[in-house]
Every structure is written in structure tokens, then in C-alpha cells.
């Protein structure tokens with residue numbers, strides 16, 4: 350240690366509550382102590398906020414073998430302060446105070462609109478696979494996520510069950526929606542709205558009737574809602590290849606998925622945003638554990654193993670006499686749930702063609718923009734991302750729902766949750782490896798060395 354670069358590790362880290370990164374600093378304790386010690390002579394104890402919290406001074410003061418480091422200039426200190434390395438979740442914005450929502454002024458579908466009739470008409474399809482989320486967006490002033498999440502929570506009576514104040518739910522969903530990037534072509538709040546609504550439909554499949562608890566349902570819907578928040582419109586591989594701050598933060602492992610989770614949970618701490626305020630400690634812990642599991646499972650690099658595990662479970666699982674899947678332990682339940690959100694995330698090809706076409710246009714636009722960035726930087730252009738060579742036609746191949754066979758033993762799931770969506774594991778596998786543009790772009794293409802299994 351002792352290089353100016355290393356010096357930056359423990360400095361400028363304002364350890365505010367709920368901020369990420371202090372764990373990382375603690376992990377580098379020896380190094381930090383050294384920093385603390387050498388710096389203390391120049392700036393006093395307050396000079397290193399992380400250390401004053403994370404490292405007991407006596408330990409630091411016993412540190413041997415000091416190396417002299419010249420104190421940073423004021424300019425350097427300002428620069429480091431501004432950078433705040435690893436010390437907070439990026440992308441969390443301070444928003445305008447919520448519009449003073451009161452119980453009496455809450456719109457029927459949670460969002461202000463002058464097209465409530467049309468919105469109401471479209472939302473008659475709330476529980477159906479073919480709901481047109483583009484229409485919902487159009488009739489809700491581009492607040493599709495807020496509108497659909499609010500309406501689904503109402504429909505499922507989750508506000509009553511979990512004592513969620515209606516204004517808190519609305520403040521949270523609007524804040525969440527603000528943190529999706531409207532200028533990202535595919536991974537914006539419309540996609541999140543689509544995924545939460547698709548999850549809502551999959552949860553209602555007859556084969557899973559009454560299988561899940563209210564808490565599990567709440568967790569699945571919340572996971573779907575936050576699963577891509579603050580998505581920058583580029584892939585994990587791009588973030589890794591460009592040495593982005595996010596890749597650094599998460600050590601190249603499910604970089605975006607980790608970030609979506611961090612932002613989604615962090616936003617609960619904003620004013621009047623804690624929709625889980627009435628849950629007990631155990632419930633909160635359980636919900637958090639499940640949500641983390643489900644969102645991390647949306648990482649496409651986990652797709653194949655997820656699918657293999659699901660197939661095994663499905664083949665060995667029992668169903669009740671009424672055809673309902675028997676899921677009597679946490680491992681099996683969370684496995685179905687994580688696959689459900691994952692399938693909802695990838696459900697575009699199973700939607701009516703007019704919807705699928707719009708999704709395809711959006712994902713191709715996002716990919717091409719990433720390709721442009723790669724070209725500008727002189728990087729190798731990712732598959733599907735080169736607007737000069739990629740064929741949109743090719744990526745669309747067969748569109749629309751396919752006839753899927755039964756998923757579960759005894760046809761319990763036909764038309765069940767995956768099958769109802771036109772899928773069964775084998776064809777799902779095929780669809781996704783051969784057709785889905787998202788997978789094609791996220792396929793591993795790093796050299797073998799980097800492909801070695803981690804952890």
C-alpha cells in the first residue's frame with residue numbers, strides 16, 4: 350500500500366446511514382488503518398470519516414512500518430471528496446416533494462389522467478396475458494409502472510393485508526418510476542410495468558392456486574417492479590469492459606442486478622416511501638431475502654442453470670389431486686418464484702404480435718445505441734448491437750405465442766403458468782437461445798480465462 354492510488358480507498362467516504370461501500374472499506378481494514386494513521390498526523394481524526402467509524406483508534410495507532418505519504422493538496426482533497434469512492438448508491442435522485450396526495454384526491458388508478466375512461470377500459474385486461482401496457486402508458490401520461498403497480502396492489506388487496514398507507518404506496522411507485530430512465534429505449538418503466546403485470550398473471554395460474562403466501566406474492570410483485578430500476582441501457586458486459594464504477598462496485602458479478610436491488614431498496618428510505626413500514630422484523634427480513642433472490646435471478650448469465658434446476662424440480666414434483674403443485678418447502682417455493690419473475694422478464698415473444706413488435710423495436714434500438722458507444726470507443730461491437738450488420742428480421746424470427754405442451758406432471762400446468770404463456774421448459778430453452786434478442790446479446794463472450802466459475 351501507500352501509493353497515492355491506494356490512499357484514496359479510505360478517504361472521502363462520508364459514511365451516512367444506508368450507504369453502500371463502507372463494508373468494502375472495512376474489508377480493507379489493514380490498508381485503511383495505514384491510511385488513517387498516516388493521515389491523522391496531517392488532518393486529525395476527523396480527516397478519515399470511514400476510519401473513525403470502522404476502525405478503533407488504538408489498533409490503528411499500534412500500526413507499525415509507516416510509510417511517508419505527502420499530504421494531498423486542497424485541490425486533490427476536493428476532487429476525492431467529490432468522487433466519494435464506493436460510498437453511496439449512485440442514481441438515487443432527490444425529487445420534488447410529492448404532490449401532496451391526500452386520501453380524497455387519489456385518482457382511481459393512482460395516476461392523474463384526463464383519459465380515465467380509456468384507461469379503465471384497458472385495465473379490464475389487468476388479469477390477462479394480453480393487456481396492452483403501451484395503451485396504459487398512453488392513457489396515464491407515461492406513468493404505466495405507477496398505474497399498474499398501484500392497480501395490482503389494490504386488486505390483490507395488499508394495502509389492507511400489509512397495512513400500506515395509500516399515499517405511501519403512491520409516493521413510492523412514483524419515485525420508483527422516476528428512477529427508471531425514460532431515455533432508455535427498452536429498459537425503462539414501461540418494461541417494468543410489463544414485467545409486474547406479467548408476474549401478476551403468472552401468480553394467478555390455476556396450478557399455483559393458493560400455493561403462495563401473501564408475503565411471497567408481495568415480494569414477487571415488488572421484485573418485478575424494481576428489477577431494472579436505474580438501468581443505463583447497456584449490458585453487464587459493457588459495464589465490465591469499460592471499467593465502469595458499477596462494475597467496480599460489484600466486482601463484475603451481476604453488476605446491474607445488484608444495482609437495481611440496491612436502488613429499489615434504498616428508495617424505501619425516501620420520505621413517505623416505506624411501503625413495508627407495518628411489516629414485522631421477520632417479515633421484512635424474509636421479504637428482502639426473497640426479493641434479492643428473484644432480482645439476481647434475472648441476470649441472463651444465470652438463465653441456463655435456472656432452467657435446468659426448474660426442469661429437475663418440475664420432473665420430480667408432486668401435484669395434489671386437484672392438480673395444484675405441491676410446494677411444501679422454501680427452496681421449492683422460491684425456485685418457482687424466481688423462475689416466474691424471470692419468465693415474466695422474458696415474456697415478450699409470447700405476447701400478441703403487435704406488442705412483441707414494439708418490444709423488439711425497442712430492444713434493438715437500445716442494442717444499437719450500445720453498439721454506437723462501443724464503436725466510438727473502438728471496442729469490439731457486441732452481438733446484435735451493430736446497426737450496420739444486425740438484422741432485425743433475423744432477431745424476430747417467429748413471433749407470437751407458440752403452442753406449448755404441459756409443463757408439470759399430469760398436465761397440471763396446462764394451460765398453466767409457463768404453458769399458459771406458450772412455453773414449456775424445452776421450448777422455453779429453444780425460444781430463448783434461438784430467438785430472444787436479449788439473450789443473444791448477453792451471451793458470454795469473454796475469453797475462457799474469465800469464464801472460470803466463480804464462488
Ligand SMILES: [Zn+2]
Nearest residue numbers: 540576577694
Ligand atoms: Zn427486465
